[in-house]
Amino acid sequence: MNSGIPLQFFIVLATLMFFIGIYGFLTRRNLITILMSVELILNSVNINFLAFNRYLFPGELEGHFFSLFVIAIAASEAAVAIAIIINIYRRFTTVNVEDVDKMKF
Amino acid sequence: MFAILAAVIVIFSVLTVTSRRILRAAVFLLFVLVATGGLYFMLNYQFLAAVQLALYAGGIVVLIIFSVLLTSHIAHKFEPVGWKKSVFTALAVSAGAILTIVTILNYTFAANAQVAQEVDMNVIGSKLLSYGHNGYVLPFEVISVLLLAAMVAAIVIAKKGGPAEVKIKETNQ
Numbered sequence: 203m204n205s206g207i208p209l210q211f212f213i214v215l216a217t218l219m220f221f222i223g224i225y226g227f228l229t230r231r232n233l234i235t236i237l238m239s240v241e242l243i244l245n246s247v248n249i250n251f252l253a254f255n256r257y258l259f260p261g262e263l264e265g266h267f268f269s270l271f272v273i274a275i276a277a278s279e280a281a282v283a284i285a286i287i288i289n290i291y292r293r294f295t296t297v298n299v300e301d302v303d304k305m306k307f
Numbered sequence: 308m309f310a311i312l313a314a315v316i317v318i319f320s321v322l323t324v325t326s327r328r329i330l331r332a333a334v335f336l337l338f339v340l341v342a343t344g345g346l347y348f349m350l351n352y353q354f355l356a357a358v359q360l361a362l363y364a365g366g367i368v369v370l371i372i373f374s375v376l377l378t379s380h381i382a383h384k385f386e387p388v389g390w391k392k393s394v395f396t397a398l399a400v401s402a403g404a405i406l407t408i409v410t411i412l413n414y415t416f417a418a419n420a421q422v423a424q425e426v427d428m429n430v431i432g433s434k435l436l437s438y439g440h441n442g443y444v445l446p447f448e449v450i451s452v453l454l455l456a457a458m459v460a461a462i463v464i465a466k467k468g469g470p471a472e473v474k475i476k477e478t479n480q
Contacts, residue, residue, distance in 0.1 A: 207309050212346070213411050215313045219320050219339075221404040226324025228396045229388045234375055235329060238336050241367060242320055245343050248359075256350045261421030263434060266352060267443050273355075273362055274450045278457030280367045284374045285465035291378045292467075 212253035219246035233287045233297040237280065244276045309349060315342040327385045329375050337368045354431055 219242055226239030248269040255265025291297050294304070319338040326332040340363040347356035424430070438444045 207349075209416055210411055211309065211313070212350075214408050215316060215346075217404055217407045217411065218317055221400045221407075222317070222320040222324055224403070225396055225400045228400075229393055230324065231388075232329060232379075232385065234371060234378065235324075235332055238332060238371065239324055241336065241363070241371075242323065242339065245340065245363070249343060249346060252347060252350050252352055252355065256352070256423075258416060258418065259421065260423035262441070263424065263426065263430070264441075266355060266426060266431075267434065267446070269355060270358065271446055271450055273358055274454060277362055277367060278454055280370055281461045282457050282464065284370055285461040287374055288377060288465050297378045 209253055209257040212249060212257075216246040216249040216253070219243075219249070231298055231300060233290070233299060234284075236299070237283050237287070241276065241280070244272060248272055309346075312342045312345045312349070315339070316346075327387065329379055329383070329385070330372070330381065333368060333372050333375055336371070337364055340364045340368065352426055354426060354428065 223239045223242035223246065226242065227236055230236050230239060251265040251269040251272070255262065259265070287297055290302055294302055296302065316339055319335045319342070323332050323335040323339060326335060341360065344356045344359040344364065347353075347359055434441065435443050435447045
């Protein structure tokens with residue numbers, strides 16, 4: 203296999219990145235930093251897909267295309283999320299999740 | 308090489324979620340994304356590494372930095388997370404991480420003896436447009452519609468003074 207690195211290394215790295223993203227998602231209070239944590243999570247999933255594709259099924263391209271689509275969806279998600287964040291900022295002049303509670307009953 | 312990239316990814320991910328200055332967090336995220344692109348190069352997926360660098364590092368990070376500059380003061384520092392919250396979140400997260408890592412290390416992955424397929428632009432293009440076996444024309448079309456819809460949605464949402472906004476202003480008065 204390529205350069206002799208075991209598959210487990212890649213998956214453990216992706217796991218660490220995923221859970222660091224979850225940590226940021228739970229502790230952050232700013233909408234933009236929450237969006238950054240989501241990007242970390244999506245990236246770790248991509249690493250998983252590509253490592254599995256290269257090591258376990260090198261003759262197929264499923265993981266490659268799946269991560270291509272994940273990247274496209276992440277891009278559109280970021281665009282829509284930032285549009286929403288800017289709209290929220292315009293209306294409430296804050297992007298702190300605890301201060302945006304207009305729709306709470 | 309893998310050790311360097313892994314160290315960069317882990318260290319800068321932690322800094323991304325703990326940094327108290329939001330612009331620094333965005334720059335650390337950029338480092339993480341570039342190092343991930345390096346991992347794709349190591350796995351011999353050159354096309355995807357280029358997409359990662361162009362789209363994530365070039366597009367999304369610039370978008371995030373722009374919105375940071377639009378929504379927060381440059382010298383603003385977050386107040387630190389309360390110790391109770393950070394300790395309990397760290398406990399829950401590390402429990403999940405340890406469980407997953409133990410499961411991964413105890414599982415033996417059966418390597419497949421297939422011949423590695425060359426991933427060049429030719430293969431990628433014909434696979435994306437093929438509707439036969441292992442063709443991806445349907446997800447390709449779906450993703451193109453999704454991108455169009457996301458673009459329209461972003462413009463409509465961020466546009467100033469739509470009918471919804473006027474209505475809310477009227478009810479506020």
